Amino acid sequence: MNVTDRRAVRTAARTLVAPAALAVLAITVPQAAAHTELDTASPGAGATLAGLPPRVTLSFSDAMAQKYSKLAVTGPDGAPAAEGGPQVEGRTVSIPLDTSSPAGRYTVGYRVVSADGHPVSGSYTFTVKEADSPSPSPRAAESADVPARQPESEQAGGESSDAGGTMLLAAGVLAVAVAAAGRFVSRRRRAGRGH
Structure with a gap:
């Protein structure tokens, strides 16, 4: 050369x-x-509550698209506990609940798409105690505002x-x-x- x-x-x-x-x-x-994340959930993952709240609210790091937001709450009997569909306001997605649903473990499942097109999905559980049960420990009450973690398998899949x-x-x-x-x-x- x-x-x-x-x-x-x-x-x-x-x-x-x-x-x-x-x-x-x-x-x-x-x-x-640009990855969108779940910032907070109310009630939070692992929370123990005295009664079912009127709604589940999830807040994300980016604005969500109403058209592609799916949020479901399943009661301890496997039946849906929601009354109506998810509602999106900017970075927040919420769904109203039937407060007469029974005590037990509830599962929150979500799959949303942010305004920039990034999908986020995951699930977590919280518990509603019986009316005559003793009050939850302070640690359980604190966890009511702890963000729900997205399952690592779904994070890894998207990334x-x-x-x-x-x-x-x-x-x-x-x-x-x-x-x-x-x-x-x-x-x-x-x-x-x-x-």
Whole structure:
């Protein structure tokens, strides 16, 4: 390889590969920072309550889309405990409950899509005690405002699909840059032989 070919390779690398790498970074960094999360839930995960509250309210880190917000509360007998559908107000999704539902363990399940299109899903439980049960411990009462955690399997699934798409895009951009650099070098070689 002569000096002209080496210069051509370096020039191609500077003009094609570096901008391609910067483009990949520009695409992947905002996606990594854009994940929507459940901030708070009322009642919270693991809470023990004296009675069923009038509604379940979930607050997220981003605004939600009404059209794609699903929220369900299932009672201890497996029957729905909600009265009506979910209501969205900005970052908050809530659903009214039938306060005459029996005591026991309730399951809250949600699948929502933020305004930027990112889906978030998960579930948690809370307990409504019998009317003649002793009052809950202070620790259980404190947990009423603890945010519900999204199941790790669902978090990993959403993040891996985002990462997979990003990696596929990065590989495509890199392949195009390498092909362009190779074409540039071969043209330079042909031009050098023609002289």
